[in-house]
Amino acid sequence: MVGDTLERVKSGINGMDEMMQGGFAFPSTVLVAGSAGTGKTTFALQFLARGVRDGEQGLFFTTLSEPTQWMLRFVTHFTFIDKDSFGKQIKYVDLGPVLRKDRDPDILLKYIDDQIAEHMPQRIVIDPISVIGNMIKGDYRMFLYDLANHLKNWRAVSIMTGEVLPNEPYPVEISYIVDTVVLLSLGLTSEGTRRKYLEILKMRGTQHTTGQHLMDVSRDGITVTVGLK
Amino acid sequence: MTRQNEAVMQKLRGALDSPPSIRKLLITMRAQSVTRVDLAVAKILLSERNERGIYITIDRPDKHVLMILEKHNITGPGEASSEMEPVAKRLFIAKGIFSPAVFIAELMNRTANPHSGPALDAELRAMRFLMVDNLSTLAAYNGPKGIDACFGHVAMFLMKYPSLRFIALAGRDSLGALGPDAPGFFNMMVGIPDDWLMD
Numbered sequence: 001m002v003g004d005t006l007e008r009v010k011s012g013i014n015g016m017d018e019m020m021q022g023g024f025a026f027p028s029t030v031l032v033a034g035s036a037g038t039g040k041t042t043f044a045l046q047f048l049a050r051g052v053r054d055g056e057q058g059l060f061f062t063t064l065s066e067p068t069q070w071m072l073r074f075v076t077h078f079t080f081i082d083k084d085s086f087g088k089q090i091k092y093v094d095l096g097p098v099l100r101k102d103r104d105p106d107i108l109l110k111y112i113d114d115q116i117a118e119h120m121p122q123r124i125v126i127d128p129i130s131v132i133g134n135m136i137k138g139d140y141r142m143f144l145y146d147l148a149n150h151l152k153n154w155r156a157v158s159i160m161t162g163e164v165l166p167n168e169p170y171p172v173e174i175s176y177i178v179d180t181v182v183l184l185s186l187g188l189t190s191e192g193t194r195r196k197y198l199e200i201l202k203m204r205g206t207q208h209t210t211g212q213h214l215m216d217v218s219r220d221g222i223t224v225t226v227g228l229k
Numbered sequence: 230m231t232r233q234n235e236a237v238m239q240k241l242r243g244a245l246d247s248p249p250s251i252r253k254l255l256i257t258m259r260a261q262s263v264t265r266v267d268l269a270v271a272k273i274l275l276s277e278r279n280e281r282g283i284y285i286t287i288d289r290p291d292k293h294v295l296m297i298l299e300k301h302n303i304t305g306p307g308e309a310s311s312e313m314e315p316v317a318k319r320l321f322i323a324k325g326i327f328s329p330a331v332f333i334a335e336l337m338n339r340t341a342n343p344h345s346g347p348a349l350d351a352e353l354r355a356m357r358f359l360m361v362d363n364l365s366t367l368a369a370y371n372g373p374k375g376i377d378a379c380f381g382h383v384a385m386f387l388m389k390y391p392s393l394r395f396i397a398l399a400g401r402d403s404l405g406a407l408g409p410d411a412p413g414f415f416n417m418m419v420g421i422p423d424d425w426l427m428d
Contacts (some may be wrong), residue, residue: 006369006403007260007261007400007402007403009261026260026261054261055423055424056261113293113296114296114300117293117296117297117300118300120264120265120268120297122261122262122264153289153290153293154289154293155261155263155264155288155289155363
């Protein structure tokens with residue numbers, strides 16, 4: 001039977017767990033890909049917030065060097081955010097200084113490992129992963145391969161968010177090495193309205209729904225309506 | 230330390246205080262908390278009781294376990310090793326390569342070596358625990374024969390080294406994948422309630 005030895009954790013995304021046998025496999029690595037404005041960071045935060053509700057530790061690595069308070073300003077209107085959890089059940093770690101100073105993939109991996117060993121999170125987010133490709137020296141593909149292997153060996157569900165470029169359907173170089181690929185996209189309806197969609201492209205060891213499903217982002221976060229396309 | 234964490238520690242201390250006749254102890258919890266409870270058990274055994282032993286990890290690199298233990302000041306530099314050397318280390322961390330049976334068989338072979346075997350044998354006799362983390366993942370890598378072989382090797386090892394106690398940690402929900410006979414292998418089972426781990 002598919003998934004009979006896999007533990008699951010709730011995604012936190014309203015309606016999504018029903019699409020994938022109850023949640024993300026634990027442990028596993030997930031790529032959430034989409035173009036700008038599709039809701040990748042909201043997805044990642046909602047995933048961490050669900051962990052807070054379930055008594056789990058979250059670790060949010062940002063590669064953008066945004067000040068914590070800046071990010072919080074834009075997310076605290078969501079009803080799923082517990083402001084008291086920031087700095088406690090959700091630790092925020094800026095990879096920017098390490099990336100800018102050394103540009104060395106080995107030093108970056110060691111720094112990530114150190115942070116994970118210290119906080120022992122069950123949920124990890126790296127947002128966005130794509131930025132790292134432009135900042136490190138050497139082979140980005142090799143770095144991604146090493147990073148995915150490092151993350152898989154810690155017992156956590158790790159979400160990496162990735163920017164989708166105009167000429168590609170999803171970040172191909174990352175999708176090979178993760179267990180799950182979730183694609184967030186924008187589309188125009190026949191009435192000319194722009195809609196958001198969520199699609200599970202790949203999920204190892206799990207029976208999941210296929211195709212694009214309508215997604216809404218409100219103060220309650222992301223809600224997927226399975227079957228509405 | 231929060232009240233919930235202290236409750237977990239007290240429960241674990243109580244289980245580890247059980248009489249010496251309890252040689253096979255199973256501690257269960259939700260899968261997401263196995264790493265944290267692993268750490269708590271290691272803290273009690275190594276930091277509080279200064280015991281020596283073997284820690285087998287089925288699904289993690291030994292260096293990750295070492296990194297966590299050092300990061301949380303449970304072992305200091307040089308106190309733990311993943312090489313079974315005939316020197317007095319406090320902790321030997323082994324990667325079980327999908328099953329502790331593989332590691333135990335290798336260890337037994339090494340003790341049979343006429344040159345290095347006696348020193349290793351003496352080391353093992355001075356140890357107090359054989360800990361396996363995330364036992365429930367055994368079912369992901371082994372069929373029923375492999376699972377039986379694991380329990381068989383553990384039983385044989387405990388018979389040869391009577392000072393050792395087998396302590397296994399497992400995700401509660403996937404324990405059934407080890408088969409209906411698995412719980413019967415243990416003398417004692419302790420469950421950590423979910424709400425104690427939610428703080």
